[in-house]
Every structure is written in C-alpha cells, then in structure tokens.
Amino acid sequence: MKDKQHFIEDVAQIAQQRVEAGTLSRRSFNQLLMVIAAAAGMGPLRKAFADSGSVVVANWGGDAVPAFEKSFQAFNAAGMKLQVDGSGPTEGAVKTQVNSGAVRWDVCDGEMYSSYRLGKEGVLTPIDYSVVDKSLIGYGDVHEFGLANYSYSYVMGYDAKKFGKNPPKSWADFWDVKKYPGKRTLYKWMSANLECALLADGVTPDKLYPLDVDRALRKIEELMPHIVTHWSTGAECQQLLRDGEVSMAQMWHTRAQLVKQDTGGAIDWGFDNAIVAPSVWMVPKNNPAGAANAMKFIAFALRPETQAKLMEVYNMGPVDSKVNSLLSAELQKINPTAPDNLRKQVQMNNLWYADHYSDTLNRYLALIGG
Amino acid sequence: MRISFHGTLRIYALLILPLPLLIVVGYLLPTAGVLGWSLSLPQPGLQNYATILDTPSIHSVIWRTLRICLLTTAISVAIAYLIAFRWRFASARGRMLIELFVLLPFWLSMLIRAFAWLVLLRNDGLVNQSLLTLGLLDEPLALVRNELGALIGMVHFMVPYAVLPLLSSMGQVDDSLLRASSSLGAGRWETLRNVFFPLTLPGVAAAMATVFVFSLGCFVTPALLGGGKAAMLAESIYIQMFQLSNWGLGAALSIVLMAMVAVCAVVFVKLVGVGRFTGRQA
Amino acid sequence: MNMGRTLSNPATVATEPPQRRPRVNIARWLSMAAMWLAALFLLLPILVIVPLSFGDQRYLSFPDGAWSLRHYLTLLDGAWLSSILQSLGLAVVVGLLSTALSFLFATGIWLEARYRVALTLIVLLPMIVPQVVSAMSIYYLGASVKQLDSLIGVGFGHLMMALPYSLIAMLVAYSRLDSSLYKASRSLGAGLGSTIVQVLMPNVRGGLAGSFFMAFIMSWEEVVVTLFTSGLNVITLPKRIWDGLRYNLDPAIAAVSTLMVLITLVVLLVRMYRHDRNASPGG
Numbered sequence: 001m002k003d004k005q006h007f008i009e010d011v012a013q014i015a016q017q018r019v020e021a022g023t024l025s026r027r028s029f030n031q032l033l034m035v036i037a038a039a040a041g042m043g044p045l046r047k048a049f050a051d052s053g054s055v056v057v058a059n060w061g062g063d064a065v066p067a068f069e070k071s072f073q074a075f076n077a078a079g080m081k082l083q084v085d086g087s088g089p090t091e092g093a094v095k096t097q098v099n100s101g102a103v104r105w106d107v108c109d110g111e112m113y114s115s116y117r118l119g120k121e122g123v124l125t126p127i128d129y130s131v132v133d134k135s136l137i138g139y140g141d142v143h144e145f146g147l148a149n150y151s152y153s154y155v156m157g158y159d160a161k162k163f164g165k166n167p168p169k170s171w172a173d174f175w176d177v178k179k180y181p182g183k184r185t186l187y188k189w190m191s192a193n194l195e196c197a198l199l200a201d202g203v204t205p206d207k208l209y210p211l212d213v214d215r216a217l218r219k220i221e222e223l224m225p226h227i228v229t230h231w232s233t234g235a236e237c238q239q240l241l242r243d244g245e246v247s248m249a250q251m252w253h254t255r256a257q258l259v260k261q262d263t264g265g266a267i268d269w270g271f272d273n274a275i276v277a278p279s280v281w282m283v284p285k286n287n288p289a290g291a292a293n294a295m296k297f298i299a300f301a302l303r304p305e306t307q308a309k310l311m312e313v314y315n316m317g318p319v320d321s322k323v324n325s326l327l328s329a330e331l332q333k334i335n336p337t338a339p340d341n342l343r344k345q346v347q348m349n350n351l352w353y354a355d356h357y358s359d360t361l362n363r364y365l366a367l368i369g370g
Numbered sequence: 371m372r373i374s375f376h377g378t379l380r381i382y383a384l385l386i387l388p389l390p391l392l393i394v395v396g397y398l399l400p401t402a403g404v405l406g407w408s409l410s411l412p413q414p415g416l417q418n419y420a421t422i423l424d425t426p427s428i429h430s431v432i433w434r435t436l437r438i439c440l441l442t443t444a445i446s447v448a449i450a451y452l453i454a455f456r457w458r459f460a461s462a463r464g465r466m467l468i469e470l471f472v473l474l475p476f477w478l479s480m481l482i483r484a485f486a487w488l489v490l491l492r493n494d495g496l497v498n499q500s501l502l503t504l505g506l507l508d509e510p511l512a513l514v515r516n517e518l519g520a521l522i523g524m525v526h527f528m529v530p531y532a533v534l535p536l537l538s539s540m541g542q543v544d545d546s547l548l549r550a551s552s553s554l555g556a557g558r559w560e561t562l563r564n565v566f567f568p569l570t571l572p573g574v575a576a577a578m579a580t581v582f583v584f585s586l587g588c589f590v591t592p593a594l595l596g597g598g599k600a601a602m603l604a605e606s607i608y609i610q611m612f613q614l615s616n617w618g619l620g621a622a623l624s625i626v627l628m629a630m631v632a633v634c635a636v637v638f639v640k641l642v643g644v645g646r647f648t649g650r651q652a
Numbered sequence: 653m654n655m656g657r658t659l660s661n662p663a664t665v666a667t668e669p670p671q672r673r674p675r676v677n678i679a680r681w682l683s684m685a686a687m688w689l690a691a692l693f694l695l696l697p698i699l700v701i702v703p704l705s706f707g708d709q710r711y712l713s714f715p716d717g718a719w720s721l722r723h724y725l726t727l728l729d730g731a732w733l734s735s736i737l738q739s740l741g742l743a744v745v746v747g748l749l750s751t752a753l754s755f756l757f758a759t760g761i762w763l764e765a766r767y768r769v770a771l772t773l774i775v776l777l778p779m780i781v782p783q784v785v786s787a788m789s790i791y792y793l794g795a796s797v798k799q800l801d802s803l804i805g806v807g808f809g810h811l812m813m814a815l816p817y818s819l820i821a822m823l824v825a826y827s828r829l830d831s832s833l834y835k836a837s838r839s840l841g842a843g844l845g846s847t848i849v850q851v852l853m854p855n856v857r858g859g860l861a862g863s864f865f866m867a868f869i870m871s872w873e874e875v876v877v878t879l880f881t882s883g884l885n886v887i888t889l890p891k892r893i894w895d896g897l898r899y900n901l902d903p904a905i906a907a908v909s910t911l912m913v914l915i916t917l918v919v920l921l922v923r924m925y926r927h928d929r930n931a932s933p934g935g
Contacts, residue, residue, distance in 0.1 A: 056884065061895030061898070061899070062896015062897070062899040062900050063896065064899060065895075065896070083884055086896055087879065087882075087883050088879075088895070088898070093880070096788055096792075096880075097791075097795075100791060100792045100795035101796075102791075102794070102795030102798070102800050104800065104801060104884075233898065233899075233900075233901065234896075234897070234898055234901075235711065235712065235897070235899075235900050235901035238711060238900070239711070239712070255899070262709065262711065
C-alpha cells in the first residue's frame with residue numbers, strides 16, 4: 001500500500017515537474033525507468049505464446065478459470081502444462097485468430113452452435129476420434145468439428161419464500177404472472193428463450209423443433225411488460241433474484257445453485273421443464289501446441305474421473321451418463337444428466353441454432369429493444 | 371510566419387510527419403482492411419449496405435443512438451461548462467476543491483459505476499427512497515433500466531471528460547480582456563456573452579467532440595442501465611463482430627457510425643465556423 | 653492536475669467578471685448552487701461504492717452488519733497486484749509517449765499550416781472508428797509482427813487509442829497561443845529547436861499536462877482492444893475486472909476503486925494543505 005502511494009505521488013510529481021520546468025528532470029526520468037522496469041518485470045516484454053509442452057484452454061473467465069485448473073490438474077502430469085485463458089472464445093475471436101495466423105488457444109470451451117458454424121467456415125481442426133473416445137459421451141452433440149464437454153441447463157430460479165409451497169413446474173408458470181406475481185428476467189443472448197416461450201404456449205417437447213420463431217416472439221412480447229431487463233452477465237441475474245427485483249429468472253443451473261447457497265435457500269430452482277444443453281470442445285486450426293496435443297487434452301477431459309471432478313468443483317454436468325454413479329447424492333440431485341433429471345428436461349437442438357441463430361438473434365434483440 | 375524552406379522541411383520531417391505516419395502504418399492501413407470487409411464479406415458487393423437500408427430495426431437503433439448521444443453531449447457539456455466556469459472564477463483553494471470532485475470519478479471503471487447507478491436509481495434505491503420519504507413522490511420513478519437510466523449513466527461518465535478541455539480553454543482567457551470589456555461599458559452578461567464565451571469556444575468544441583465520439587462508442591453503460599431498451603449502434607457492431615461473426619455487416623455498421631460523426635462534424639463546423647479553432651498565425 | 657497552480661498568479665485569478673449591479677449576486681449564488689448539485693451528482697456513485705467494497709459476500713453486496721476486508725485482501729494476491737502494476741506502468745509510458753508525439757505534431761502544424769486539417773483527421777481516426785473494429789485491426793497488426801499478449805503489443809494498442817485525445821488537449825492549448833511569441837523569439841536569434849523548447853513548451857504547459865492526463869486515463873481504462881490483444885501474460889486491471897462477467901462481477905473491483913479514490917483524495921488534500929501553508933496574502 002505504501003509503495004503504491006509513493007508510486008502515485010511520483011507520477012504526480014513527475015507531471016508537476018514536467019509542467020513547471022517544461023522538461024523531465026533527470027531524477028524523475030530515472031524514477032520512471034525504475035517504474036517501467038518493475039512493471040515490465042510483471043509481464044514479459046517479449047512475445048509469449050504457450051511454450052511447447054503447454055496446452056492453452058480458453059473458457060469464459062472468472063471462477064471458471066480456477067474451476068478448470070483444479071479439475072484438469074492431473075493433465076499436468078502427462079508431461080504437458082495446462083494454462084487456462086479466461087478471455088472468452090466468442091465466434092468472432094476464434095475466427096480472428098485463425099484468419100490472422102496468430103492462434104493463441106489450443107482448445108476452446110465454446111458454444112455448441114458456434115462449432116458447427118466455424119467448422120463449416122473451415123476455421124476448426126477436425127476432432128481426431130482415434131484419440132478421443134466418443135463412446136464415452138452419453139449426452140450431447142458429437143460431430144466432425146466438436147464434441148460435448150459438459151452439460152448445463154436453463155432452469156427457473158424462483159423466490160422460494162413466495163412460491164415455495166407451490167413452486168413453478170413449467171414455463172407456462174413462468175409466463176403466468178397472476179399465479180406467480182412479480183417481474184421476470186431472461187437471458188439476453190436468447191439461447192433457450194424461444195424454447196421456453198413455445199413450451200409456455202403449449203407446444204409439446206417433441207414438436208418443438210424446428211422452432212416456430214414467429215409464435216415464440218409473440219409469446220415473448222406477451223411477457224415483455226413484466227420483464228425488468230434481459231440479463232447478460234451472471235452478476236445481473238443473481239442480483240435481480242437476490243434483491244427481489246424479479247420473482248423468477250431464467251438462468252443457468254450453476255448460477256441458480258450458487259444463488260440458492262448464497263441466500264440459504266430463499267431462492268430455489270428445479271429441473272422441471274428445464275432446457276438442457278451441451279457446451280463444446282473445439283480446436284482452432286493451426287493451434288500453437290499442435291492438433292495432437294489438443295486431442296490428448298480432450299481425451300483426458302473426457303475421462304469419467306475428470307468429468308466427476310468438474311461436477312464437484314463447478315457443478316458443470318458430465319456428458320457421460322455413467323459418471324452420475326460416481327457422484328455423491330447431493331451432486332446427483334443437481335446433475336443435469338442424471339437420468340432422473342434428464343427425463344424432466346427438454347434437450348436443446350444446436351443444429352437449429354447453427355442455421356438460424358444469427359437472423360433470429362437480430363430479430364429478438366430488435367423486439368426487446370423496443 | 372516566414373520560415374525558410376530548409377526550416378519548413380525540418381518542421382515537416384521532425385515535427386509534423388512522424389505522428390500521422392505512425393497512425394497510417396500502425397492503424398489506418400489495418401483498419402481500412404477491416405472496414406473493407408463491409409464490401410467483401412460474406413460475398414463481394416453492397417449487400418451489407420442493402421441490409422442496413424432494408425432493416426427497420428437498424429434504423430431505429432441508429433436514430434436512438436443519435437438522439438441519446440446528442441442529448442448526452444448537450445447535457446454533459448452544459449454541466450461541464452458550469453463547473454469549469456465556477457472554477458475559472460474561484461479562489462486557488464476553491465479550484466482545488468473543484469478539481470477534486472472532477473478527478474475522483476475517473477478512477478471508477480464503467481462496470482462498477484453502472485452497478486452503483488443501479489443501486490441508486492432502482493425503485494427501492496437511494497434516490498427513490500429519499501424522494502418518497504421526503505414526501506415528494508407517491509410512487510417510485512422509473513429512473514433506470516430504460517433510456518433515462520442509460521442517459522444518466524452516460525452523462526455521469528462524460529462530464530469529467532468534458533470539463534478538462536474547458537478548464538484548459540477558460541484558464542487561458544486573460545482577466546484583463548474581461549476588465550477591458552467592462553471598462554468600455556459592457557455589462558456583466560454582455561462581457562460573458564461577447565467576450566468570454568467566444569474565447570472559450572475551442573474548449574467547448576473539444577469537449578463536444580470528445581463527448582460525442584465517446585458516447586457513440588459507448589455500449590456497456592447503456593446496455594447495463596438501459597434494461598435492453600437502449601440498444602445502441604456500438605453494441606450492434608459488437609454483436610455482429612463477436613457474437614455472430616458477421617464481419618461484413620459489422621464493418622458496414624461501423625462505416626455508418628463513422629458517417630454519423632462526419633455529418634455531425636460538418637454541421638457543427640458550418641454552424642460555428644472553422645476560423646475560431648485554428649491558431650492565429652501570420 | 654496542475655492547472656490551478658500554473659494559473660494562480662494575481663493577474664488571472666479570483667476576480668469575477670466585473671459587475672456593476674448588485675442583484676447580479678443572485679445569478680452567482682444560483683450558479684454556485686447548481687455547481688454543488690453537479691458535484692453531488694459526480695460523487696454519488698462513490699458514496700455507494702465505498703460501502704460495497706466492505707461487503708462480506710463473494711458477490712457485490714452491502715456490508716449489512718458484517719463489515720469485511722476480504723475484497724481488499726484479494727488485492728494483495730499476486731494476480732491482482734500484477735494487474736494493477738501492469739496497468740499503471742502501461743498508463744505512465746503511454747501517457748508520456750502520447751504527450752510527446754502529440755506535442756511535436758501540434759507544434760508542427762501550429763508553425764506550418766498547410767495540410768493541417770487532413771493530417772489532423774488522420775491522427776483523430778482511432779477516436780472515430782468503433783473500438784471493436786480497432787480491436788480487430790490492432791490484432792491483425794499484432795499478429796503480423798508477433799507481438800500479441802505482450803506489454804509492447806498491448807501498449808501499442810493503448811497508444812493508438814490515446815493519441816487522438818492527447819492531440820485534442822494540445823490543440824486547445826495551441827489555439828490561444830500568440831504567434832508573436834514565436835516571431836519575437838526567432839527575431840532575437842533563437843533557433844527553431846530552442847524556441848520550441850524554451851518559448852513554446854512552457855506556454856502550453858496546460859496542454860502538456862492535459863495531454864498526459866488524458867492519455868493516462870485512456871490507457872488505464874482501455875478495455876475493448878486490451879480484451880482482444882491480451883490473454884495470459886498481460887492481464888491489465890480492466891481485463892481482470894471484465895473477465896468472467898458471464899458468471900459474476902468480482903467485488904474486488906469495488907475495493908480497487910475505493911483505494912484509487914482514497915489515494916487521489918490524499919494526494920489532492922496534501923496539495924491543498926501545502927498550498928495553504930505557502931499561501932501569501934492575495935495568492
């Protein structure tokens with residue numbers, strides 16, 4: 001703390017002297033050099049991509065970084081180091097890296113529909129299924145350019161104090177503001193929103209796809225007066241529920257579980273009528289550590305013990321239904337792919353999103369933008 | 371100023387050219403490449419621009435962006451002018467106090483500011499609660515998660531940036547000029563209007579330019595405080611570029627945004643006249 | 653911020669524009685009141701953020717009885733500390749470079765007016781282009797010179813984004829400068845170089861300070877381009893704050909903001925105290 005204050009005062013002093021004398025005095029110039037050296041020491045001035053023998057896995061940052069580091073720790077033993085980059089592998093980011101020739105990520109934890117789209121555009125390396133055992137995957141898409149890495153669900157988080165006696169069991173309940181008064185919030189980037197709307201409108205799960213977008217948007221419009229906002233950050237949806245700004249939220253089960261823990265059960269959630277979806281491992285073309293190492297990591301991550309660890313650490317569901325028996329009883333309850341839970345849910349069809357996400361998102365945002 | 375030819379050459383080589391050269395090589399060329407995608411992706415041609423012309427939702431985003439940004443600029447610069455004016459005529463101590471509250475907000479990152487404004491402006495937030503307790507309201511005002519909230523957040527962000535060039539500009543106005551005007555018979559308002567204000571115009575222009583361009587590029591604050599109802603062009607560009615990787619459309623929207631800047635600049639310069647901003651030179 | 657200091661000489665401070673009628677005081681009081689309202693407006697978020705920094709939960713929350721220093725303690729952890737230092741280091745270097753470059757350019761076009769508008773527009777370009785586009789183009793550039801996820805690469809991005817703002821500050825300063833200063837200096841025999849350094853530079857000190865300040869702040873806060881060009885080795889403070897937004901907002905950000913505000917407060921109060929001690933009557 002003291003150093004920082006001293007440092008800031010130096011900066012202020014430097015500016016002051018410069019301004020008064022019109023030049024930098026030698027003393028401050030030297031001080032500045034020391035500061036630069038110190039800052040430089042904190043991060044190499046030279047370019048540094050993953051050194052050989054290191055695999056960089058990209059995910060969405062925050063607490064997901066230590067979660068990955070912990071769950072995939074054992075991978076370090078296989079002679080290669082694991083580094084987790086939380087920069088967020090958006091479609092645009094992956095494409096930019098591959099097109100510019102400077103790829104920084106070996107394996108990306110991305111959106112499943114992105115892996116279809118990017119695969120079509122020739123930006124991804126095909127998965128080597130001779131190394132990666134796809135028979136381990138019980139739930140989730142497996143295709144040429146990507147495979148499911150973990151599962152998560154879009155659930156209803158609700159105010160248990162108000163609705164605990166008669167909790168909402170379907171999206172029709174979510175839309176029913178008379179029976180369940182209060183405001184709502186939905187995910188801004190629209191994944192699962194249309195499915196929720198159609199289910200609320202009475203469409204049966206087997207007739208859900210291809211999505212009737214017009215009908216879904218009409219249903220969304222119906223709810224709009226009661227939607228406080230569309231959340232785009234995890235902090236938002238958790239805060240809206242905790243502070244009672246909404247009485248029900250459409251959110252990921254991982255965040256819903258956290259809010260439940262944070263509030264000691266004042267907020268609750270369940271898998272009824274939830275929408276379960278897989279996330280994806282995809283490998284950008286010309287990744288720094290080479291395709292072979294990327295595949296080795298994916299194979300490692302697919303092992304049942306590793307999947308169980310990820311569930312333990314971060315509640316990200318396994319994609320192998322057999323892993324459920326490895327989990328404790330409490331974890332089994334909140335595992336999206338536990339047979340009991342899977343039965344209650346609707347599975348998201350990512351192929352539809354691969355074809356229609358772009359146009360539909362534009363329409364959706366136009367609708368909620370007013 | 372009469373400068374020898376050799377002197378002129380030196381001035382160009384050492385002073386004038388390095389910076390633009392740096393920008394051209396390090397910025398303009400790569401950026402031209404990116405913007406060029408508007409004409410080449412996904413197919414060569416003008417389809418992206420056609421899409422923009424044909425999509426009403428894009429039009430409403432453009433109008434909303436223009437409206438919010440112009441409002442933000444007007445309000446921020448007005449508030450900033452007031453603050454800078456009081457600074458100009460304050461004691462040395464008063465100036466330091468004013469500098470204090472102008473400088474402190476700079477350290478607050480956009481995210482934490484937005485969160486703070488949410489806390490303040492919510493229906494059960496500080497502002498509404500105080501107004502309700504004081505009896506000035508029967509019901510809470512909807513101050514956030516709408517365009518008003520976005521505007522408040524943006525103005526709060528911009529005011530310090532607008533104050534800085536104004537401080538610089540006002541500080542350069544010599545008191546003797548004001549005294550001269552008064553001794554020639556001008557009243558206080560006349561002096562302010564005819565002498566002081568015109569002299570501060572470069573600062574005002576700089577403030578308006580900075581705030582306007584900043585607010586055009588702003589999308590986080592309106593997204594968090596606007597409740598999704600204040601979608602701005604900058605956010606659309608982000609969505610097209612990163613979320614959807616529609617680079618062609620994103621680049622085309624960027625050109626539209628830059629065109630907005632150009633149009634507003636031309637209008638502004640026509641209204642105010644270029645002569646005021648160039649230094650007085652022989 | 654040294655504007656007050658440089659201009660605190662008797663000739664330019666403290667007097668109101670000359671007034672003749674006493675009822676003008678109402679206008680003065682009104683504008684004072686309005687200014688204090690504006691001050692309150694500017695400071696209001698800080699009043700919220702300070703208590704938020706003492707929350708005891710893993711998410712951003714008010715203390716609610718239990719005040720905790722946990723968010724401050726996370727800042728001492730190596731990752732946050734290195735981010736803060738990286739950001740500070742970059743900001744200082746970018747500030748200096750940006751000020752120097754814009755000073756040279758502004759001086760040049762003040763002396764020699766041809767092509768001034770076109771050249772200025774070129775330099776202002778990074779300000780006009782949407783930041784997401786800048787992020788991509790700087791990435792492509794960084795990729796071609798193999799300077800990604802490095803301090804130099806990130807710093808270069810910051811420099812590009814900061815330069816237009818530094819230039820504007822310099823242009824404002826130069827707009828009021830009298831050309832007779834230059835003529836006088838040259839006619840007395842001073843060369844171009846010494847004229848610039850000893851005559852022009854001191855007279856645009858306000859511009860130099862403003863230029864540095866703007867570039868510093870631009871670099872300190874820069875997020876869009878940085879998010880793209882950094883990753884593992886360079887994690888500036890804004891990047892650390894913005895990573896993981898999909899999941900949560902780290903309350904450490906409230907602690908960082910409070911600390912920065914506190915430090916600035918202390919520095920400025922010290923300045924006021926020193927000024928009071930040195931104050932001569934009428935100064």
